[in-house]
Amino acid sequence: MKAAPQRSAPLNLNMSHESDDALIVRTAWLYYMGGFNQEETAARLGLHRTRVNRLLAEAREKGLVSITIQHESARELAAEQAIAKEYGLDFCLATPAIGFGETADPLVAAAQSLISRRAVGSAGANFLRGKLSQGPITIGVSWGRTVEQVALQLAGVRNPEARFVSLMGSLTRNSASNPFEVVQALAARTGGEGHFLPVPFIADTEADRDVLMSQRSVAAPLALAHSATLYLVSIGELTEGASIRTQNMISAEELQSARAAGAVGDSLGKLFSADGQRISHSLNRRTLAVEIEDVRGRDVVLLSGGLEKVDAINGVLRSGLIRGLIIDGDSARLLWARYGAA
Known part of the structure; x- marks a missing residue:
C-alpha cells in the first residue's frame, strides 16, 4: 500500500500580474474581513509583503475600508473564503x-x-x-x-x-x-x-x-x-x-x-x-x-x-x-x- 504523499506548501494564486485595482479589494478583504495578517495575505495571493502593505494603504485612501469592504465583489469574496x-x-x-x-x-x-x-x-x-x-x-x-x-x-x-x-x-x-x-x-x-x-x-x-x-x-x-x-x-x-x-x-x-x-x-x-x-x-x-x-x-x-x-x-x-x-x-x-x- 502506497504511503500518503507529503502535502506540499499551500497553493497560491500568484496574482502579481493583476492590476492594482483588481488586487486592492481582494487584499483588503483577506486582511480586514478574512482575518489574515499581511504575511498570510501575501502568501495566498503570491505577492511580496511590501506590495500588500501598499495595497492596504491604497484601500484606506480610496475609502474602501470601513466596517465592510465597499465593493460589489465582496459577496463573492465572502463565499470564496467560506467555501475554502x-x-x-x-x-x-x-x-x-x-x-x-x-x-x-x-x-x-x-x-x-x-x-x-x-x-x-x-x-x-x-x-x-x-x-x-x-x-x-x-x-x-x-x-x-x-x-x-x-x-x-x-x-x-x-x-x-x-x-x-x-x-x-x-x-x-x-x-x-x-x-x-x-x-x-x-x-x-x-x-x-x-x-x-x-x-x-x-x-x-x-x-x-x-x-x-x-x-x-x-x-x-x-x-x-x-x-x-x-x-x-x-x-x-x-x-x-x-x-x-x-x-x-x-x-x-x-x-x-x-x-x-x-x-x-x-x-x-x-x-x-x-x-x-x-x-x-x-x-x-x-x-x-x-x-x-x-x-x-x-x-x-x-x-x-x-x-x-x-x-x-x-x-x-x-x-x-x-x-x-x-x-x-x-x-x-x-x-x-x-x-x-x-
Missing part, C-alpha cells in the same frame, strides 16, 4: 455572480451554463497565466468543456518550457473538448509542448483497459502526467446533459447504474458519492487515466461552471483531492447555501 474553509482548500476563486437560478427550462439552463463556463474559463486562464509566468512547468489537463474554455481564452503569455499533458485517454469519436484538442491548444497558445495518452477514455472491458494501459506508447505520457507540477481538472454531473453522456461515452443504462450505486459526479474518470467516497462501479475500472491516489496531496485545481454541477462539486471536494477551486459566482453561492457548515 469548509472544504479545507488552499484557495477558492469565484467569478462575479450574474444572478442565475436553477431552472427546469433546458434551453435557459444550457445558456446559463455556457456563460458560466466562459466566466470560469476566463478566470482559469488568468490563474494559469500567473503560473506560466514563473518558468518551466508541467501541467496535467483533464477532459471537459470548462477546461476547454481555459484553452480558448488563454492569451498574452509565452512559455516554451511549459509542458501540457492529458490526464486521461484522449481519443474520442466526436468531442470538440477532448484532452488531445485542449492540450494541443494550450501548447499552441504558449509555445510549449503538448503530450497526450493515445488511448480511449473508457475501454469496452476491464481486460481491454489493462492491455491498453500496458502499451509503451502510454507509459511515457503517463509518467509525465504523474510528474506534473499542477493539475487542472473538471467535474461531471451524472445527468443526461453531462458531456460523458451527450458524447455517448457511456450508455443511459450505465448512467442510471452509476447513480443507483450512489454516484453524484465524476472527475479524472472516477465516480464519487455525496460524501466524497469512491464508488465501486465497473466504469471506474474501465477508465484510462492517472490514478486518483497518485495525485492526492498535489496541486490539483478544480474548474467548474454551471449550477447543475453543485452536487457533484460538493462530492469531489469532500474527497480531499482538491486543493484549489475556480467556480462561477452563482454556483459558489448555491454551493455554500446548500452545503455550507453542514
